Amino acid sequence: MTGWRLLLTRPAEDCAALAQTLAGEGVFGSCLPLLDIVPLPVSEKIRQAMARLQRCDAVIVVSKPAARIALDLLDDSVALTMPWFSVGAATAQILLEHGLDAHFPVDGDDSEALLQLPRLREAVSQPGAQVLILRGEGGRELLAERLRERGASVEYLELYRRDLPAYPPQELSRRIAAERLNGLVVSSGQGFEHLQQMAGDAWPLIAQLPLFVPSPRVAEQARAAGAQTVVDCRGASAAALLTALREHPRPVF
Structure with a gap:
């Protein structure tokens, strides 16, 4: 799975824990919490x-x-x-x-x-x-x-x-470009809504990145919004995400 560079969007504490788990499997995770509890x-x-x-x-x-x-x-x-x-x-x-x-x-x-x-x-x-x-x-x-x-x-x-935490304008696009991210992860429907909201006018471009979601419902929501490659992990756990990453080769840009 080495080569995946993912944007992680869970609440801050969970995001950090997920990034650590992914790092142990050779996956880079960049934390940008989009849900503030x-x-x-x-x-x-x-x-x-x-x-x-x-x-x-x-x-x-x-x-x-x-x-x-x-x-x-x-x-x-x-x-x-x-x-x-x-x-x-x-x-x-x-x-x-x-x-x-x-x-x-x-x-x-x-x-x-x-x-x-x-x-x-x-x-x-x-x-x-x-x-x-x-x-x-x-x-x-x-x-x-x-x-x-x-x-x-x-x-x-x-x-x-x-809530959606406060970030500078274009922070999502900047993070994706600066860290050469090639995949996005959301843990809920509201997390996806916040992702799209942060993307703003850049959403058509960001929507081209593979998007990992926790359920069929969120997958349907993302596809309806224009996400081009949606992977249903059938769960929000780190194990479910890792299984999905193993089953889907990383994109080559």
Whole structure:
């Protein structure tokens, strides 16, 4: 895989960790975080939803920021015995370290894999099962849709928003040219929206670079916006990205 030079766009802490992992595999990663995680004010809606946690049949946490913020809001005096679920292992590890009964799919890294998880199927097997999904603003609509089809009652609780950090004009184009980058990586639909926003008038040129995305939904979004070579990694983890890089030869410019 030596020869890939990728723009990494995750939030700063995750971006640095991904760059380090890629470096160990001979892949250069340039960090330009396009998602700044901003916790939402603790509203009465958030307080009430957290107070109802113990009545849930399942709690789904869609990201590491959602896990960290939720854990800060938990009342440690309340026993939480319901199963918790996440798409990826890293989010599950945060929950496990807090002593929660956390589960994640080991054979996938997306909503579809989570929906096939036997423990989740069991948790929502009773009609009217109560499911709470902890997330940022927007995203993971497929989860609620499919769970409702199974008869579950699903509620979203949004705990943070994802802002675009402030950068100088043309910083994206400058970075790509200065570091001779030959691929782009986004971890979510909003990350892609921020990428396109930063590109501005240079988007038609930047859209020619291979773009690695975490899911079919984001792949469809990117293609509709004009991205010419979109690779669906079927997950946002470093392992999923590395697998995709092995399967796709680097471009020669």
